[in-house]
Amino acid sequence: MDLSDTxxxxxxxxxxxxxxITLHEAAHGYAARYFGDPTAWQAGRISLNPLRxxxxxxxxxxxxxxxxxxxxxxxxxxxxxxxSIHRLRHPKRDMLWVAAAGPAVNLLxxxxxxxxxxxxxxxxxxxxxxxxxxxxxxxxxxxxxLAMLNLFPMPPLDGGRIAASLLPEPLAxxxxxxxxxxxxxxxxxxxxxxxxVTVWPLVDALERFILSLFALT
Numbered sequence: 001m002d003l004s005d006t007x008x009x010x011x012x013x014x015x016x017x018x019x020x021i022t023l024h025e026a027a028h029g030y031a032a033r034y035f036g037d038p039t040a041w042q043a044g045r046i047s048l049n050p051l052r053x054x055x056x057x058x059x060x061x062x063x064x065x066x067x068x069x070x071x072x073x074x075x076x077x078x079x080x081x082x083x084s085i086h087r088l089r090h091p092k093r094d095m096l097w098v099a100a101a102g103p104a105v106n107l108l109x110x111x112x113x114x115x116x117x118x119x120x121x122x123x124x125x126x127x128x129x130x131x132x133x134x135x136x137x138x139x140x141x142x143x144x145x146l147a148m149l150n151l152f153p154m155p156p157l158d159g160g161r162i163a164a165s166l167l168p169e170p171l172a173x174x175x176x177x178x179x180x181x182x183x184x185x186x187x188x189x190x191x192x193x194x195x196x197v198t199v200w201p202l203v204d205a206l207e208r209f210i211l212s213l214f215a216l217t
Contacts, residue, residue, distance in 0.1 A: 016139030031101035113139030
């Protein structure tokens with residue numbers, strides 16, 4: 001792969017990757033403020049400015065390396081938005097919506113990138129048509145991957161926090177204790193291929209469904 005190919009991949013993959021990861025975190029902060037916790041707002045983290053959310057490894061390096069090596073899985077992370085669960089008006093119930101806000105925004109962005117991809121097919125072909133189409137495809141995949149991976153019911157992922165909100169006490173507290181081992185468990189599941197039969201089939205199914213809504217299949 002020569003330098004021009006590398007630069008093209010960076011220019012195509014970086015905007016949707018950064019938007020997907022940073023808006024995911026901003027959505028958590030906005031939802032927390034809506035339900036009574038101003039912690040993220042006071043820290044200046046409810047912002048569309050990517051610089052406030054970028055993690056050098058998770059937001060920039062990892063997605064770039066995955067794109068460069070043409071990985072079928074594109075994901076990463078941003079600096080977590082601070083949430084003080086006890087400042088929420090109804091901590092156990094409201095945390096469900098705070099956790100769900102990030103994946104919900106990713107799903108909306110996947111639809112938005114699909115709409116832009118549809119528009120790209122309708123306008124006259126030009127020098128930007130192919131790069132824009134590739135950027136839209138990256139945007140769709142990375143947002144769906146982030147949404148479905150984060151909904152996996154394992155703390156500290158959003159799905160784990162949603163599950164803890166739904167479980168009765170004290171079972172919810174016991175389940176939340178898994179958070180300290182969550183990423184190690186997730187890495188093990190990735191290594192063992194467990195997500196190949198759970199998360200990624202959902203990503204593929206959602207991608208086909210959204211593309212069909214815009215008559216792109």
